[in-house]
Amino acid sequence: MAIFRCKTCSHLREVPNTYIGKLVNCPRCKKVNQIHGTVEFIEKVIERYLLQYKELQGLRQQLAPLNPSASLPAEQQPLVDIDIYNTTAMASSQQYKPILTWFQERQIQLNVNHQAIDTTGFFDEVAMQLGDNHETLQLVSDQIKYIQQKGYTNATIRLSKKSQKDIKLITQFCKELYNYSFVAKYFYQKQEKIIRLTLQTAPTITAFFNGAWMEWYVFMKLLEFVREQQLPVACLRSLSVTFSNEDTHELDVFFLVNNRIPICIECKTGEFRQHIDKYSTMRKRLKLEKTQFLLCVIGLSEEQTQGLSSMYDVTFVNEKNFLKHVEHLLV
Numbered sequence: 001m002a003i004f005r006c007k008t009c010s011h012l013r014e015v016p017n018t019y020i021g022k023l024v025n026c027p028r029c030k031k032v033n034q035i036h037g038t039v040e041f042i043e044k045v046i047e048r049y050l051l052q053y054k055e056l057q058g059l060r061q062q063l064a065p066l067n068p069s070a071s072l073p074a075e076q077q078p079l080v081d082i083d084i085y086n087t088t089a090m091a092s093s094q095q096y097k098p099i100l101t102w103f104q105e106r107q108i109q110l111n112v113n114h115q116a117i118d119t120t121g122f123f124d125e126v127a128m129q130l131g132d133n134h135e136t137l138q139l140v141s142d143q144i145k146y147i148q149q150k151g152y153t154n155a156t157i158r159l160s161k162k163s164q165k166d167i168k169l170i171t172q173f174c175k176e177l178y179n180y181s182f183v184a185k186y187f188y189q190k191q192e193k194i195i196r197l198t199l200q201t202a203p204t205i206t207a208f209f210n211g212a213w214m215e216w217y218v219f220m221k222l223l224e225f226v227r228e229q230q231l232p233v234a235c236l237r238s239l240s241v242t243f244s245n246e247d248t249h250e251l252d253v254f255f256l257v258n259n260r261i262p263i264c265i266e267c268k269t270g271e272f273r274q275h276i277d278k279y280s281t282m283r284k285r286l287k288l289e290k291t292q293f294l295l296c297v298i299g300l301s302e303e304q305t306q307g308l309s310s311m312y313d314v315t316f317v318n319e320k321n322f323l324k325h326v327e328h329l330l331v
Contacts, residue, residue, distance in 0.1 A: 131217030
């Protein structure tokens with residue numbers, strides 16, 4: 001296998017040897033990069049690593065007495081050295097051990113879904129694209145979800161009333177869905193401006209368009225934020241907790257920052273009103289502050305998030321302002 005690594009966003013993938021030497025667009029940031037042979041690439045990486053390792057060891061010896069994070073346990077180090085978009089590191093027990101301890105101290109049993117925090121697949125890439133451009137791409141995700149719920153496999157998306165800019169974004173997204181095997185077939189009738197998709201029926205793909213994409217989006221956005229801020233963190237997604245009375249509940253996203261600040265986020269892409277009381281009760285059972293338990297509902301206006309937050313015992317946010325709330329909580 002050959003290696004593709006983007007110099008702009010550090011996206012990394014294995015590709016067939018037939019691509020060695022070719023220039024291709026990065027699936028994440030669209031920048032053009034060259035494909036390298038695996039042996040050649042690894043030799044260069046090792047050479048640079050050894051040089052930087054020697055330099056880093058010298059700097060660590062000089063700065064260790066001044067660096068408060070040096071005393072943190074390994075699982076609470078910042079994520080600066082991890083490619084969060086393509087790693088199994090999140091599924092390591094050392095990574096989420098602080099969260100396990102946090103729940104144990106409250107006599108709550110934790111069950112970890114390791115697949116939900118493995119970013120070596122393409123769920124995170126598609127979720128990020130969908131979340132960052134939701135106003136435009138909602139047409140695609142809603143239609144796929146609707147067709148799935150009807151039990152059909154063929155979806156038609158009509159673009160005749162869309163702007164050229166939106167058409168370009170939507171067709172690129174649908175093509176990526178095909179490239180990443182989120183749909184089985186993709187065909188664009190350019191003259192009629194109609195996209196035809198044949199859907200996948202795999203449970204993981206169905207669940208993704210049924211709302212799991214929002215969990216991935218919030219999870220990855222939070223990872224980006226804590227890495228940028230160099231905050232020590234432990235994190236989990238799609239975890240289940242069992243209380244002392246044997247009640248079991250699922251939590252969408254849970255972060256523990258600096259080993260002391262918990263953040264729980266429940267994600268909703270559809271109706272949420274009938275669940276408000278359940279989430280208010282959950283927050284109290286977890287003994288979280290109101291600011292630490294977020295209900296992220298896609299499409300809510302700023303006014304709605306403020307109004308609902310003042311009415312209920314949880315904090316309402318949307319896909320556009322949840323990071324701002326987290327920033328105020330942590331920084």
